[in-house]
Amino acid sequence: MSGLLALLDDVAAIAKVAAASVDDVAGMAAKAGTKAAGVVIDDAAVTPKYVHGFEGKRELPIIWKITKGSLFNKLVVLLPAAMLMNAFAPWLITPLLMLGGAYLSFEGAEKIFHRLFPHADHEVEEDMDVGDPVHLEEARVRGAIKTDFILSAEIMTITLAAIPEGAFWMEAVTLALVAVAITAAVYGSVALIVKMDDIGLFMAATARTGFGRSLGTGLVKGMPKLMVFLSTVGTAAMLWVGGSIIIHGLDVLGWPVLYDTIHRWAEAVAHGVSEGLAGLAAWATSALSYGIFGLAFGMILIPLVTRVIGPVWSVLTGGSKPAAH
Template structure:
């Protein structure tokens, strides 16, 4: 009996040693995975600041914290378990789900572009609605919109993270994905917080007993940040179209092959190859967004008809 117990303890000890050895590779796996999702991280960083533009500056960090908290919750407690479960029981379902998320990003990006060039009555109605709601309600709307966009980007991040560790033990898969979730969330929203408070930093530098050069830099930073945030808002919209369509394209062999061929054709000039791919994906995103928008409009038109027929 004692010998059997000692044998069991030896087996447990050996298992712990193997697990510890495999966990030594976790930092390298996290670094590798983070590099793979850099494009989506840039997208997430560019998209988020627009949700605090025009709101009370004293609430900016609080809003970002709310978004970051919900983003981390989604990554840790929803997306990571979902990726692990789907990867084990239904790996075929991950790509279609991501493609639906990509379509949503294209739709949202298209709506932003459409609103820039359209004087549609719906846009005026939306503006009037924003003028009648309270700042607290507007803040809640902004946070909800940011979280909706973030969960799509986060799902793509966690799916890519999972794809990098499918050949690893389950313990490694869990540890790497959780580490990626925490690291990326802290990095993205920490940087976003720095961006939106940069004007306050500039104001602080421009005042007090600082040197003339420091004050000049501070004043320049204050003047530059509104323009930078405006540019970043456009970049965020373009990034939604780009990333959204790329997610869809990689789920369809034909379009994935076309993008690959485009990159190969311009492989001698990597910067041009990247730019061509971004432009192609951006235009594709506009097309997908337009199609989704038409479907949404059609459904909205049919919904009242269904309600009336149900009433009769």
């Protein structure tokens, strides 16, 4: 009997440890997920273009295909690679983060440059040209999954860098949890966005009350504005996250001038406002500074990417440039 009681005590102790570990994993996953906010917002704003031009009945199946590809990218390819890198070459994390930050800065700056100086993009025009629906769907899905791979790699690297050092299995489970949660959030939001017009039309036609019909009409009319808003927020988030990653990376690598300067600016602004707004003011100052740096750095990268890296990539891959969105 005493042996059984001892066994039950051991089981209870193990259960407590497991429960605490689950709490730790959930907490780390939530914290790490917020670090990838800029990439997530941009991903959700960009992905609806891949279902443009298709019949309504094909929109959700296409999104599901992209979702499965995204999960494969994160869980089968990137998660093991991230864990191996963390175990055997942790010094690579900061340079890879900075490379991803440069990519985000370039993407955000290129969108602003295109808005200020509109120019034709033959690759995008060809991609949006609706030809054979079957082949077009396959090409769109492949293109979306390739673009997702780049964004997923950045999400996984940001997450890995945000996880406190601990047990191997806890880091792996946290990465997996973030991967699944972010994928579900992004593509669930995308599915809702692309079907919002249909929902609005259905409500406008069948709602029993005037308010319901007006709400449906408002959803239909409001979707273009929502897409513009998401694109704007996504661009700003990319520049903020990209700039902050590069500046923090420089600090880690031994060049702290930019990081220290922005930190001093944030402290000065925080001291100039009321105590209740100090934290918000410091964050806003830092975010704005990181965003301005990301924009400037991205603008510098535009000619380098379009005139040097792009043509070289085209030669190496047989004529296809890296996907830009």
